[in-house]
Amino acid sequence: MPRQVDREARREQILGAAVRVFARQGYAASRIEDIAREAGVAKGSVYLSFGSREELLRAAFDGLADRSGALLAEVGRHPGGPAERLAFLVRSAMELLEGERDLARVLLDVWSAGARRPAWIDMAGFYREYRAVVAGLLEERDAHAAAPAVAPSAHATVLVGAIEGCVLQWLFDPEVELGPLVEPLVTLLVPPRA
Incomplete structure (x- = not known):
């Protein structure tokens, strides 16, 4: 049986990672790949939760x-x-x-x-x-x-x-x-x- 993912918890995990990456690297220099790596998720998961850096x-x-x-x-x-x-x-x-x-x-x-x-x-x-x-x-x-x-x-x-x-x-x-x-x-x- 596939593991259920709590979408809201995943969004919060990704959002927290994005804030840390933006703070560390600057918003303009941050990439979705950096955020995915920080959150420990695939790049596609970031896009499923948020459509863009600006949305984050x-x-x-x-x-x-x-x-x-x-x-x-x-x-x-x-x-x-x-x-x-x-x-x-x-x-x-x-x-x-x-x-x-x-x-x-x-x-x-x-x-x-x-x-x-x-x-x-x-x-x-x-x-x-x-x-x-x-x-x-x-x-x-x-x-x-x-x-x-x-x-x-x-x-x-x-x-x-x-x-x-x-x-x-x-x-x-x-x-x-x-x-x-x-x-x-x-x-x-x-x-x-x-």
């Missing part, structure tokens, strides 16, 4: 977007006031990114390709969503204060930029660990309750 890249990006969207939705359900939810967002976003080092490298590689990057990778939209959630939490917090402590949209941009700056240092410098940077970010960038 898109699946990886969509997976991160889904995980980020779930995180942003969870922020709204998190108990506590706006400051507690904002601290939860910072901690959770950093934890998510820490588990996605290879994918973060791939996105940086693809983003740096400029005009050659796929049009469907909308990093501006990705950041816009995070900034909107942060600004909303800051506005909610400041609604009860005599005067706003910060300009919500500017503060949101600084907070997202600080997270990204930490991630870039973590990607470039093997001596930088992301985990220990979480609490300093929370202390510096999450305004205390009024």
Whole structure:
């Protein structure tokens, strides 16, 4: 009797291999053969699961977007006031990114390709969503204060930029660990309750 292959598990195996290969070799230099070898499958299996390198890249990006969207939705359900939810967002976003080092490298590689990057990778939209959630939490917090402590949209941009700056240092410098940077970010960038 032929062995049954769990198609979803095979897709995840191939996708994980693709992200590792893209991170190690760069997206432009990676070939389907490299991905198949990394996944331990035949080249045809890659094409059965994903039609192209770009489809693999898109699946990886969509997976991160889904995980980020779930995180942003969870922020709204998190108990506590706006400051507690904002601290939860910072901690959770950093934890998510820490588990996605290879994918973060791939996105940086693809983003740096400029005009050659796929049009469907909308990093501006990705950041816009995070900034909107942060600004909303800051506005909610400041609604009860005599005067706003910060300009919500500017503060949101600084907070997202600080997270990204930490991630870039973590990607470039093997001596930088992301985990220990979480609490300093929370202390510096999450305004205390009024």
